[in-house]
Amino acid sequence: MSTTSPPLSARQIARRRRTAAWRRNWALFRGHRAGLVGLCILAVFVVVALAAPLLADGEGLKVTKATGGVLESPSGEFWLGTDESGRSVLTMLIWGTRISLLVGLLATAISMVIGTVVGLVAGFFEGWTSRLLYRLTEWFLVIPFLPLAIILAVVLGRSLLNIAIVIGVTSWPATALLIRSQTLSIKERPYLERARVLGAGRWHQMTRHVLPNVMPMVFANTTLTVAVAILSETTLSFLGLGDPGRVSWGSMLEGAFGVGAMTTGSWWYIVPPGICVVLVVLAFTLIGQALEEVFNPRLRER
Amino acid sequence: MTTLAAAAGTEAAPEPAEASGPRRSFGRYLAGKVLGALGSLLFVLVVNFFLFRVLPGDPARSLTRGRVVSKEQMDAFREQYGLDQPLAQQFLTYLKNTAQGDLGVSIRYNVPVSELIVDRMWPTIALVGVSTLLATVIGVYLGMVSAWRRGGGFDRFSTGITLTLYSMPEWWLGLLLIAGLSVGFGPLPGIFPTGGLNSIDADPSSLSGMLDSAWHLTLPVITLTLAYLAEYSLIMRSSLLDELGENYLTTARAKGLRDVEVRRRHAVPNALLPTTTLAALNIGFVVSGAITIETIFSIPGLGLLSYEALSIPDYDVLQGTFLLASGAVIVANLVANLIYGVLDPRVRT
Numbered sequence A: 001m002s003t004t005s006p007p008l009s010a011r012q013i014a015r016r017r018r019t020a021a022w023r024r025n026w027a028l029f030r031g032h033r034a035g036l037v038g039l040c041i042l043a044v045f046v047v048v049a050l051a052a053p054l055l056a057d058g059e060g061l062k063v064t065k066a067t068g069g070v071l072e073s074p075s076g077e078f079w080l081g082t083d084e085s086g087r088s089v090l091t092m093l094i095w096g097t098r099i100s101l102l103v104g105l106l107a108t109a110i111s112m113v114i115g116t117v118v119g120l121v122a123g124f125f126e127g128w129t130s131r132l133l134y135r136l137t138e139w140f141l142v143i144p145f146l147p148l149a150i151i152l153a154v155v156l157g158r159s160l161l162n163i164a165i166v167i168g169v170t171s172w173p174a175t176a177l178l179i180r181s182q183t184l185s186i187k188e189r190p191y192l193e194r195a196r197v198l199g200a201g202r203w204h205q206m207t208r209h210v211l212p213n214v215m216p217m218v219f220a221n222t223t224l225t226v227a228v229a230i231l232s233e234t235t236l237s238f239l240g241l242g243d244p245g246r247v248s249w250g251s252m253l254e255g256a257f258g259v260g261a262m263t264t265g266s267w268w269y270i271v272p273p274g275i276c277v278v279l280v281v282l283a284f285t286l287i288g289q290a291l292e293e294v295f296n297p298r299l300r301e302r
Numbered sequence B: 001m002t003t004l005a006a007a008a009g010t011e012a013a014p015e016p017a018e019a020s021g022p023r024r025s026f027g028r029y030l031a032g033k034v035l036g037a038l039g040s041l042l043f044v045l046v047v048n049f050f051l052f053r054v055l056p057g058d059p060a061r062s063l064t065r066g067r068v069v070s071k072e073q074m075d076a077f078r079e080q081y082g083l084d085q086p087l088a089q090q091f092l093t094y095l096k097n098t099a100q101g102d103l104g105v106s107i108r109y110n111v112p113v114s115e116l117i118v119d120r121m122w123p124t125i126a127l128v129g130v131s132t133l134l135a136t137v138i139g140v141y142l143g144m145v146s147a148w149r150r151g152g153g154f155d156r157f158s159t160g161i162t163l164t165l166y167s168m169p170e171w172w173l174g175l176l177l178i179a180g181l182s183v184g185f186g187p188l189p190g191i192f193p194t195g196g197l198n199s200i201d202a203d204p205s206s207l208s209g210m211l212d213s214a215w216h217l218t219l220p221v222i223t224l225t226l227a228y229l230a231e232y233s234l235i236m237r238s239s240l241l242d243e244l245g246e247n248y249l250t251t252a253r254a255k256g257l258r259d260v261e262v263r264r265r266h267a268v269p270n271a272l273l274p275t276t277t278l279a280a281l282n283i284g285f286v287v288s289g290a291i292t293i294e295t296i297f298s299i300p301g302l303g304l305l306s307y308e309a310l311s312i313p314d315y316d317v318l319q320g321t322f323l324l325a326s327g328a329v330i331v332a333n334l335v336a337n338l339i340y341g342v343l344d345p346r347v348r349t
Helices: A010-030 A033-050 A089-124 A128-142 A145-156 A160-170 A173-187 A190-197 A202-238 A249-258 A267-295 B002-011 B026-053 B059-063 B071-080 B087-099 B113-148 B153-166 B170-183 B207-244 B247-254 B259-296 B302-311 B315-343
Strands: none
Touching (some): A010 A033, A010 A267, A089 A128, A089 A173, A089 A202, A089 A249, A128 B315, A145 A160, A145 A202, A145 B026, A145 B259, A145 B302, A160 A202, A202 A249, A202 B170, A249 B170, A267 B153, B113 B207, B113 B259, B113 B315, B170 B207, B170 B259, B207 B259, B247 B259, B259 B302, B259 B315
């Protein structure tokens, strides 16, 4: 058998193992009905976000180009009615998908980078750096999110990037704690001791040994963080801290609340954006939980 | 919403490196926690001070944003706020003022922020206190029953509902409840008031006035309770499921204890421990909820105060409410940690 096939290079072996691991994990993931449902819901929203220009005319977002009446109820022309300036709610919903997903992903990327770096360093190093970082993480975890986000958003000003920064900077501590505890346990394993004995530097140990091992957890955690980030974006936009020039689900709800849509019975302006938020957040949560079970054998046994 | 993810992190909390150290006495544990809380509080003060003075470039300009001011006015402004002094000096002055309860003056109301906060404190405490209590009790109970009947009809129903509630912005739920139960939908009349804390004709100090306030607070309390019980339920369910696999439960059953006894006397007390930590962390989360819920129900509490302040923006009020919210959460966490230390000697390591 192996005598006939040519010897594989280290890279090839690694690649083979990695593909096998992916296949195994995908098979495990497929066994999760809830996770698959989440994936399908998410796929629909991603398609809508990408195809937004095909589904609805972007001009419909401009208040000056609005064709409908004020808060018209759903009709053949406006499937989901109109808002207070006569824009189609459906058009806003479709284009809002882009902004909500974009801010959610951007904020998550920021949060993951900070969380992973802080967690790795806090877990890998010893002494005061580690202790200081750990305290900082605890601090961010304890401080109430919204008041901190509000003062940050007020200080930074209102723009798409700023709102993502605000959410990213306030939502990393959970990730950092997770990565730190994983790093602490990986650090003690024999193969890392071996690497140290062979003269591996800290950078090599961290990037080649610790990081690849915590990556699955980071991945599972990322999907859960996106859910949190999208919820946060919605809340901050609702409070009027979002980008004033762009339509997101949160800013639509801000508009709906501003004109008192719930007292005038304009349900089409309140219900659809909220349902979209719930569906997307639910989708990310379900996928994240399924991934956690795939990557964490201890949870799988349940 | 970060707390659910955080709970996943705390699950792995007993780290080998720290657990192997010598067990400390409760006194040292207490001292460590108190010092930690003081450190956190100091850091809040540092953030509060520097965010508003260092980040936006020239503070005099950003504090007067949107208004036309001459150079003389700017200089007078700088002097009035002590902005012409060195930063360290300013920080010390800020610390001294804060310690004396001087949190600055609100631009909008032109009264000291500390007075505003004392005025607006009670509705928030009532709202947050009652909802937290209800959410904890109901959530823990739901999680317990779900875990015990894992995979059954009730579990699937309850987990589905709680996950949906967890994915929902709490204020959106509130808006729906206002539309459905206060305004009325279709032929159904509204039963609850749409907002505020009192009816116009009610005297808040009389008994009927207090009942009227309670009536006004019912819908907000229901909203916050629904929003927060989800998290308690999910955590209680997963921590009870963790316990159910443990050997000591098999032992308890082998001793001949009935299932109800095993659950009540063995599994639940242990599963409640992670929930205690969560309850403490969650207070910060509830403070956030109070901001949006008070906004949509127009309840004149601290949350609405912050919301009004951010559109102006009324910096002193924002700083004051942030300081108060963070301080409250830090103290609550300290208390929870101490309780946890008494309940579970293992964490004192």
